[in-house]
Amino acid sequence: MDINGFIKPKEREKIIKSKSDSLIRTMQDDIIALGGKKNNKKASPPDSLPIVELVNEAEIKAREEAKIKAKEIQERQRKLREQAEIKAQKEAEKQRELRERAEKERIKAQKEVDIRIKEEAKKREEEAEKRRKIEEKARKEAEEKAKEEAEKREEEAEKRRKTKEREIKKAQRAERIKEIKIKLAENAPKLIAGLIIVSLIVGTGTFFYWWNYVRVIPAIITHFECQNEQCVKIEGEGNNQCQLNEDCKPIIPEQLISSYKIETIELPTEKYGSFISRLESIYRTKQEKDTFKSILIKLIKDTKKEYADLYSFISIFKIDIPENIKNTITDSEINGDNYNLFLHNNGEENRVGLIMSMGQSSDLVQNLKAWEETMVADIRSFIFKDKTLESAIEGFQDNIYNEVTIRYINFPTSDLSIDYALIGNKLVITTSKDSMYAIIDALISN
Secondary structure: OOHHHOOOHHHHHHHHHHHOOOOOOOHHHHHHHHOOOOOOOOOOOOOOOOOHHHHHHHHHHHHHHHHHHHHHHHHHHHHHHHHHHHHHHHHHHHHHHHHHHHHHHHHHHHHHHHHHHHHHHHHHHHHHHHHHHHHHHHHHHHHHHHHHHHHHHHHHHHHHHHHHHHHHHHHHHHHHHHHHHHHHHOOHHHHHHHHHHHHHHHHHHHHHHHHHHHOOOOOOOEEEEEEOOEEEEEEOOOOOOOOOHHHHOOOOOOOOOOOOEEEEEEEEHHHHHHHHHHHHHHHHOOOOOOOEEEEEEEEEEOOEEEEOOHHHHHHHHOOOOOHHHHOOEOOOOOOOOOEEEEEEEOOOOEEEEEEEEEOOOOOHHHHHHHHOOOHHHHOHHHOOOOOOOOOOOOOOEEEEEOOEEEEEEEOOOOOOEEEEEEEOOEEEEEOOHHHHHHHHHHHHHO
């Protein structure tokens, strides 16, 4: 190509300005301007030509790529949403299965608890029936023995009476024969005197016989009573309270929890008010760590001793339990068999606790939650602390230990609270978290 044939740039710009009034510079105009028709020179390519069509295609391509990219993003978002929905459905299905499994386990556990409660109730009934039969057998044996001894004494007395009667008659006959002989040997005055004497002797003998063997002697009426755990015979009318000394000893109530030691507080009728001070004295006594000590209350009424039943215990301890809860507590044939007062040592101090055997009630949980409004005041006697002590939190809170639900309220002292829980058929009330945990472990392990 001939380089010299191209038009210089400055001359080309003059030609372009003269040939085109358009604001858009095109290659056609440049070719016309630079074509060199007059002198037939070859036009050189322009320094910079705007590529209008190329620019438009790039923009279109960019837009299409942007649309494609946007569609891809939308597609990815849709897939992510679908995956999230599938995952959420799977998670919901999993939660539903977990809930169903938990419900089945709860129903199974409840059935096991019900079966265990029935078995325990049946066992207690069988034991009570066994004790009753043993007591009935012992009573009948004692009655038969006493009857046999009485009959034997009566037979011996009758035998002695008949022997004595024969001896007296024999002596009387000998005396009469002797007197008759004397009378026959004496004269008439003497005979008369003898007859008088014989009459006196006969009269005396007759009176003696009547006094000792004919006269009815009223029997002495007696009965048996318990005095200082001894069966004592008392003159006068009355019901027999016992046959043996064992009958006068109260049956020790069965403990609802295993304890390393049992303390008994004996209270005469006139000193019921001293129970709390007596209990506090035991409460202040050093006790081994993580141990339970059962407290029994023996009431002394006149000369009779018996263990306090639940209602006597509530009155003596000066605590209040709502009637709807009190009516759910199981009845007891033996005083003190349906509750257990205890002390637990948490390593620093002793804490008071109470276990009560409960019957079936669909409203028990609701009644216990309703009691929470006054529980702190109702069982204030449990807490041997400042009487103005206030709770550190508003209302009772939930806690779970060893799969047992606990309701509690804390006090400013770190190791002092009121906790209660239903463990099987037992209602447990303690004054510290550690005591509640220890009780749950003890009852579940049994």
